[in-house]
Amino acid sequence: MQLELISHASVIVRTADAVVWSDPWRTSKVFNNSWTLLVPAAPVDLDEIDHLWLSHEHPDHFNIPTLRALPEPFKRRVVVLFQANNSDKMFAALHKLGFANTRALPHRQQVQLRGDTRVYCYQVGQMDSCLAVLDGHATVLNINDAEAGPRDCAIIRGDIGPTQVVLNQFSLAGHGGEGDPAAVLPRKASQILANMIANHRDLGAELTVPIASFVYFSSVDNAYMNAYANTPRHVADAFASAGLGLAVLAHGERYTVGEPRDSDDNTRALRRYDEIYAELPALPKDPVPPATLAEISAALDLTAARLRDLYPPWFLRAWLRPISIQIVDLGATIELDLPRGRLRLTPGAAPDVSLHAQPLLFTLQHPFGLQTLGVSARLRVHANRANWHRHRILLSMFNAELYLRPDLLFTRRNLELLRARLHGGLGQLRDQLARMRG
Template identity: 50%
Template sequence: MEIRLVSHASVVIKSDVSIWTDPWLHGKAFNDSWSLSPLPAFDEALYDEIDYIFISHEHPDHFHVQTLRSLPEAFKNRVTILYQKNNSEKMFNAFKRLGFPNAVALPHRETVDLTGQTKVYCCQAGTMDSALGVISGGEVVLNLNDCEINAGDCRRILSDLGKVDVVLNQFSIAGYSGFQDYENHLPQQSRNILDKMMANHLDLRADLTIPFASFIYFSSEDNKYINNYSNKPQDVAEYFAEKEQKLAVLYPGETYRTGTEHDSTAALARFRKFYDSMETLTYDTSKKIPLEEIAAAFDNLVRHLHEKYPVSLLRLLLKPVTVRIPDLDLTVVFSVASGEFCEDKEAAPDLIIKSQPLHFGFSYPYGIQTLGVSARYTLIKNFPNWRKHRIFFSLNNAELYLRPKFLFTPHNLNFFKERLPGAWNQFLYRLKVMR
């Protein structure tokens, strides 16, 4: 098989068919907080070769609406979208609205024939992520992208696939939990990502890893500090060399053919030259959003949560949160349980968030997740309470509602049945990494 790097998390995997993963060719992501870096390398001649598009999950750096909407109509009508089968139809409805009439739901931990030679395998992780295995000609390429998996998950994947030749993996910071003393947390977070890459590589008994997801920079004025702690391809290469494990570094536009030796020297030199010019990158400043609009967005969110979740559970688990909004020079207290949203000049803040990202967080089901991925808040205190909020908002975005009439639906029951093997292991692991 041939693997061509296009951009962040985006490759074209070619056997007797071609699969394009997570297209992102232009524009920004995560409430205009991430930008591509370096720029993509996509040859438009590939439109005639690509047969399938795999979307790993709904985060906007993988499900990039602006890119998908802009693709040629004839291409949209010809290709087939591959997406994980879960408890919701919302993504398949979104594909149709974007002009893709053909989509296939990939079942959890099963192989699906694309041709007589090539099969695909989808393995879900957490409430959102999924990995794609491509099996062809006796070789297996596993695209892990954002999946947080541990040794137990790797054993299950190996049991399903038999072997893994090449792993495609994330290599740098993809969000931050907002701790105020970031200079103490972010270096370790970067190191942990390298450790995770190596653990996945060894646990999957892979021949080679390709670092392919993290070709972005944090591009807002209030998150650009993250860039000082990001891993570069050179960091990954040195780490794998130290462990005497095989790595293939690709620059956008370059290819790797499975089963061959790969010299990363030229790609690493191009990356060094690119990162030497980082001072020319641009950063956005968000506009102010009036408090009345933030309050209205919160009120809509609360009414939805009260409809979908037992209010008694919200009262038990979610305590009020105090937020300092520096660009409005005021402090508010909000309570998901009671619906309260009010100013409080005397309260010490739990969080510091500017008005635009706070408004965005309340306005969309994925908004609070975006706050963390975009690294646009500061956590001062009461982390356990905020973590519970993040868990609830993740469940809400996944449409896993806890009122019985919404929870025990045929879609959900089938989803729980399919995900039961390994679910407890995944749940404990997600709690561990959500820090």
């Protein structure tokens, strides 16, 4: 089995029978134009690819401009793999993009691709998933940025045995805006390295390959994040201190699973990444586009009406309280009442949250908008955090198509998802809520 790093979380896994390309991202900015590829994507021989795997719907993994630009014959031939869950929206989107062949991967089941090559999908949280590729000789597990915890690793190892190579996120992928970044973000960055080491040990891995973090925060209101990024050098130092195996791959570099790999083998890639990260402060940053209160109010009306169709109005009013928002570039503070679809100016009020107008507009225009706001790190949370967390939870459910109107909640698809995720799901929920509180 052979691995090749293409870009960010995009990796090609080759076995004797199949070639799987994960999370293609070769062009465009993502997360409301707030992330940019730090290293250009390596070239890909499309003729050899027979399967694409998309880990989840975030645009650095499900990158629509990249997928749209792929040639039509390739789209008609390749098989796209995606997790089976309670929604068909991703499969519908793929068919709209021209992909003729899709395959839903059930949670925690091995699926044969070709010959001896099998894949195993493990879902984490409401959106993320991991993929193991097994060929009878080795197992490679792509965690990407799924934040698998000890319980998850124990279940995965119980299902498929030890993993030879783990592909894992190595740096910050957003900030929810809570706390002083100078105090909070170094601790979070260190925790990511600790999680990589824990995953490596819990999965019985021989090597970890750092992926899924080769980006920079490229808007003027989130560029502060770059000062706290983990680099491949940080990962190499942490794994060397722990006495664990690491393969730092340059973009376009291939590694054959099972071949010995030591620090000297990583030297060329590390030196190149050192040069790239040294230039990070000077990379271009985009200004925040303008937006108006009228646009924000119109988007609020539409979102509130949609929520009232999908959730009991009494629940929305009981669960969510109005939020005081300081809109930095408009010099205005507003009270936003999502359940009722109301917005009013409140000059001089102490804000719960502060941000620019366009990120707020984007948040209200898309079901995934609030998640994007946190990933893009374009807000500050000052007060009433519990209320803000409730908004995050409700809008995450909205994006995941988990609606609380009884006729929409107790569907066959939702019940099947609940049954499939029952073992380990409660532990994941506890871990996710703990991360949100942190």
